[in-house]
Amino acid sequence: xxxxxxHDRRRRGxxxxxxxxxxxxxxxxxxxxxxxxxxxxxxxQLRANLRHATHTIRAKRLNAVGEMPDWQDLRMAAAGIxxxxxxxxxDYLVQFEQAATAAGATVHWAVDAEEACRIGVExxxxxxxxxxxxxxxxxxxxxxxxEALEAHGIHAWETDLAELIVQLGGDTPSHFLVPAxxxxxxxxxxxxxxxxxxxxxxxxxxxxxEPRRLAEAARLHLRExxxxxxxxxxxxxxxxxxxxxxxxxxxxxxxxxxxxxPDVLVSVVGIEKLLPSFAxxxxxxxxxPRSSTAERxxxxxxxxxxxxxxxxxxxxxxxxxxxxxxxxxADEVGRQALRCIRCSACLNVCPVYERVGxxxxxxxxPGPIGAILNPLLHxxxxxxxxxxxxxxSLCGACYEACPVAIDIPSVxxxxxxxxxxxxxxxxVPTAESVAxxxxxxxxGDAKRLxxxxxxxxxxxxxxxxxxxxxxxxGGWTSSRDLPEVPRQSFxxxxxxxxxxxxxxxxxx
Amino acid sequence: MSSRxxxxxxxxxxxxxxxxxxxxxGYADRLELDAAGQIALLVERIRDYKADVRVISQxxxxxxxxxxxxxxxASSVVVPADLDPQWLTTVTCEVLRDDPPLDAxxxxxxxxxxxxxxxxxxxxxxxxxxxxTAQGRRVISLIPDLHICVVPAQxxxxxxxxxxxxxxxxxxxxxxxxPSATSDIELxxxxxxxxxxxxxxxxVN
Numbered sequence: 001x002x003x004x005x006x007h008d009r010r011r012r013g014x015x016x017x018x019x020x021x022x023x024x025x026x027x028x029x030x031x032x033x034x035x036x037x038x039x040x041x042x043x044x045q046l047r048a049n050l051r052h053a054t055h056t057i058r059a060k061r062l063n064a065v066g067e068m069p070d071w072q073d074l075r076m077a078a079a080g081i082x083x084x085x086x087x088x089x090x091d092y093l094v095q096f097e098q099a100a101t102a103a104g105a106t107v108h109w110a111v112d113a114e115e116a117c118r119i120g121v122e123x124x125x126x127x128x129x130x131x132x133x134x135x136x137x138x139x140x141x142x143x144x145x146x147e148a149l150e151a152h153g154i155h156a157w158e159t160d161l162a163e164l165i166v167q168l169g170g171d172t173p174s175h176f177l178v179p180a181x182x183x184x185x186x187x188x189x190x191x192x193x194x195x196x197x198x199x200x201x202x203x204x205x206x207x208x209x210e211p212r213r214l215a216e217a218a219r220l221h222l223r224e225x226x227x228x229x230x231x232x233x234x235x236x237x238x239x240x241x242x243x244x245x246x247x248x249x250x251x252x253x254x255x256x257x258x259x260x261x262p263d264v265l266v267s268v269v270g271i272e273k274l275l276p277s278f279a280x281x282x283x284x285x286x287x288x289p290r291s292s293t294a295e296r297x298x299x300x301x302x303x304x305x306x307x308x309x310x311x312x313x314x315x316x317x318x319x320x321x322x323x324x325x326x327x328x329x330a331d332e333v334g335r336q337a338l339r340c341i342r343c344s345a346c347l348n349v350c351p352v353y354e355r356v357g358x359x360x361x362x363x364x365x366p367g368p369i370g371a372i373l374n375p376l377l378h379x380x381x382x383x384x385x386x387x388x389x390x391x392x393s394l395c396g397a398c399y400e401a402c403p404v405a406i407d408i409p410s411v412x413x414x415x416x417x418x419x420x421x422x423x424x425x426x427x428v429p430t431a432e433s434v435a436x437x438x439x440x441x442x443x444g445d446a447k448r449l450x451x452x453x454x455x456x457x458x459x460x461x462x463x464x465x466x467x468x469x470x471x472x473x474g475g476w477t478s479s480r481d482l483p484e485v486p487r488q489s490f491x492x493x494x495x496x497x498x499x500x501x502x503x504x505x506x507x508x
Numbered sequence: 509m510s511s512r513x514x515x516x517x518x519x520x521x522x523x524x525x526x527x528x529x530x531x532x533x534g535y536a537d538r539l540e541l542d543a544a545g546q547i548a549l550l551v552e553r554i555r556d557y558k559a560d561v562r563v564i565s566q567x568x569x570x571x572x573x574x575x576x577x578x579x580x581x582a583s584s585v586v587v588p589a590d591l592d593p594q595w596l597t598t599v600t601c602e603v604l605r606d607d608p609p610l611d612a613x614x615x616x617x618x619x620x621x622x623x624x625x626x627x628x629x630x631x632x633x634x635x636x637x638x639x640x641t642a643q644g645r646r647v648i649s650l651i652p653d654l655h656i657c658v659v660p661a662q663x664x665x666x667x668x669x670x671x672x673x674x675x676x677x678x679x680x681x682x683x684x685x686x687p688s689a690t691s692d693i694e695l696x697x698x699x700x701x702x703x704x705x706x707x708x709x710x711x712v713n
Contacts, residue, residue, distance in 0.1 A: 056695045070535040070536045073536075076534070077533050077534070077535055080532055083528065084528045084529060084531055087523055090516050090519045090523070103678070111511045115511060178691065178692055178695065179692075180693075184694060185693055185694055211693040212698050215693070216700075218701060219700070219702060222702065223616070226702070227612050240677065245677045245678075251690055251691070252690045252701035252702050253702035253704075256650050256703055257650065257702050260650055261647060278677040279672055282668050282669035282672040283535065285672070286668050293691060295685070296556075296631070296632040297629075297634045297668075298685065299684070299685050299687070299688055299689045299703070300685075300703060302646075303682075303683075304681075305677055310645065311639055311645045311647075312645075320515070322515045326519055326521075327522075330518075332526075
């Protein structure tokens, strides 16, 4: 679904801005945040859906968290465990590999998305799979696994209800927990009615937009795929170094289906998903469900360690991916972003996310966490990622909500500085950088500043009220008037203050 | 250099000088509740997920299992290979023992499943199956639409930390909190997508 817009994307030439990118464009074709945000803000349906969803889940989350008197203790423990893991990540990765291998799994390592996809495609090809089923996973979306499989003639079927809506609707997720948050029930009914029959069991003729009926249509459509597919792909919420155990947290049972029914299971796991010991789950299984779906516990959690003879997949692979994580890990301020457990609490409380939705961020990782994670993973040399740290009001709601206490505002500020430094180093001078240099020169010397202020005051007679500025300054005055220049500068007034009765009165 | 070596070497460079904090573990690991209080809390919390939960005595177990299958018009029920035959004495529908293992397509034709469980958490209303005694393979408690799950009272704990400490990570574990559910459509909770849409919990006191 494309929406026309006034601004063209720099990398795609004259093609119009697409708010909901097609999967094969995998976010690369997304416009920069300000352009995408402008389009999103004009979409009344999107804003209504987002407002309803974020406000509902915010209220629910406060109840779920408020029930736990030891919430702050859990939060500090979760942050501490993750920091401890990251500080010894090399040891934990090796330990995980040994334990998982001993339990019958095959562990692969992938430096980047391309390598991870290649390993995944090879496994599917070795089993002559034409179709594979998938549990919702941020990591496989990040590496573009579905597109890589498709390029080799292998269809990857998403089995999470929201991911199914997104896949059949031909767009991309806009939230990590409820990826179809930008769609309402009527839109979902239309997508099911139109598309299900083209790729498998059709939706019932009398399908209504009642959520129960829509869920039933998805159950019937996907049951056939679960029973006939032999290779599944998943991510993992946690990977336990001590035991080689993987954990998937879910609601619908599609995860259990994918993790139990096929012969072959391939899990794509970011290296930051490790936890040192099985006992550490006692913290994360408390903070994750309450922060994400605002439930005391999610309906289903599956834990598996290598191969269990006679129970579940008998060929188990784990692909450990870096794909920028060691880059983020090297950033002393930013490495805390790798604590993220993808709960999405920060998205739901963010005033910017609430108004523009996930697609405007142009990344698999939207919202406040995406605004720091993307530049940390990729660097700020990419113009698109460099803009994301500015997509925030720095209100701090995300930090409060974060169950692993990531200080997102501080990392945002640090990444803003990195983006500005990057620009200064590698770009031809812009109007902004020239103006800033001029300002630095003026402010750098008291005499120069006094002269400039005097000049500005003299100009008062010419322009009392300024409602419009030319060129790059026009962005500022498009929604504000320029303040009137005072008759006298503060510095001039200060130097004369002994002569005035008011100041004397104040000093007494 | 292999990808493994490249990643490990990048990690080592990145964490040079990083210090590991002492993890503060001030959170609660048990509830101030006696056994009866824990059962009452577990019942309340499971009910919140819209599951059917009943507290019964050991003597009533077989009769209750038969009644539930009858009430829900089950035409067939699958049970783990090692389920105590005494639990099934009043069952009138077809009983399939998962021995030899039934394939998934056959299980898709079965209306119900009866299993026991390993540990339950009162605070969160969670039941954990670990493929141990009378629990069977993971797939049998997944495909039939009605899951009758027996919770022996002595397996109930108060909190998640207590449950984690009782479990063996090497076993395949399934944590169940109510029937399958989704909130993907406008955040409306709908019970029942892919897993069993009906969960009946029998707490045996």
